[in-house]
Amino acid sequence: MAAVSTATATTAPLAGLSIAEAAERTGLTTDTLRYYEKDGLLLRAVGRSSSGHRRYTEADLRWIGLLSRLRATGMPIRDVRRYADLVRAGSGTEADRLELLRAHRRVVLDQLAEVTEHLGAIDQKIGIYEDVVARQEAEVARA
Amino acid sequence: MAAVSTATATTAPLAGLSIAEAAERTGLTTDTLRYYEKDGLLLRAVGRSSSGHRRYTEADLRWIGLLSRLRATGMPIRDVRRYADLVRAGSGTEADRLELLRAHRRVVLDQLAEVTEHLGAIDQKIGIYEDVVARQEAEVARA
DNA sequence: GCTTGACCTGGAGTGGGCTCCAGGCGCGAG
């Protein structure tokens, strides 16, 4: 059982990115990364360097990428956690994961439709103000 | 200066809707209606019946409708208040109102684009799970 | 006259999602 040693040379970063680098890559803050981890949103506890600092692997970053997309489309944290739980539980949960994602998809599509409709109404209002302002400018020009 | 009297018969509601009716019509709660009013989101304090109960006019409801659309598209309350302030300030503020709405429009369009992009990625994930689950079901059928 | 129900007020409480902080540690540079 050889421990953490891959006999490479000098300053090769032994494994993965620091939390600051992960933050930059994911667009999250270091605080948020720690918070997500503590809250069970990651698939497993992020690895640590010998000094106890977190080291993010590419797999970690890919997962965080997906989770960011879920969050950015409005999935509540508790649902993301449920999804993570399912993935963590391994095979046999695929149907549940699929259903969770499909349910989310429906919610997002509904939201998109709703927002688009509201935006249409707001656009009308904008059109009205454009007329008003144009007329005012014409008025000023005439003066 | 005749006061509140439009000599109609029996149970004609003297003016406007009760807060409960307004809530039903707008899809907000009575608490939220009071909260919005207290927070300066309405154009003017809602009228009162002789007993001090709020009476919502159609104009009130129209304004609340617009404000709900702004909120439903993610405009923060402080911006809605700024917009209400501009409307309240009367003519001369049209250009500012227009710019505020246009700025909001840009934000909403950006959001829509972003969410749509994320949804595309999530759809891919869904596709993958559909395959996995279909294959599992085929497996079960074979057994 | 008493009860009931809708509404009133000011203010406290809640839930979600971070964000910030104090105090501490390990490591490379000077």
Place this chain on the structure above:
DNA sequence: CTCGCGCCTGGAGCCCACTCCAGGTCAAGC
């Protein structure tokens, strides 16, 4: 050896947008 830096932890704090009281008023029905 001593800095300074990046990171660590647990826990407090914050912002937003409501939501929920408690205690009170008023009008109508019995």
